[in-house]
Amino acid sequence: MRTSPAKLLLVGALVLVFLVEGRTVLAFFGVEVTPTETVALGVVAFALLLGWAVWPGENGSA
Structure with a gap:
């Protein structure tokens, strides 16, 4: 993941x-x-948002 689940939850709440x-x-x-x-x-x-979060980063790490 590109970000932590906690950050993803916060950004999801902001989108809402x-x-x-x-x-x-x-x-x-x-x-x-x-x-x-x-x-x-x-x-x-x-x-x-979820697609971006789970897509591998530029360095190839998951």
Whole structure:
């Protein structure tokens, strides 16, 4: 792994906060984002984050 599980958990929590608060900020500007779209974006964000975390680093270490 590129990072520790604790750091991965913290970054995952921050992604969740950005998704929820981003939806709120967009609502202030009249941009309607449904909960389903937010969940879909969250799944993609978490998949990319987890994929990055488990992908071997440049030096080839796992």
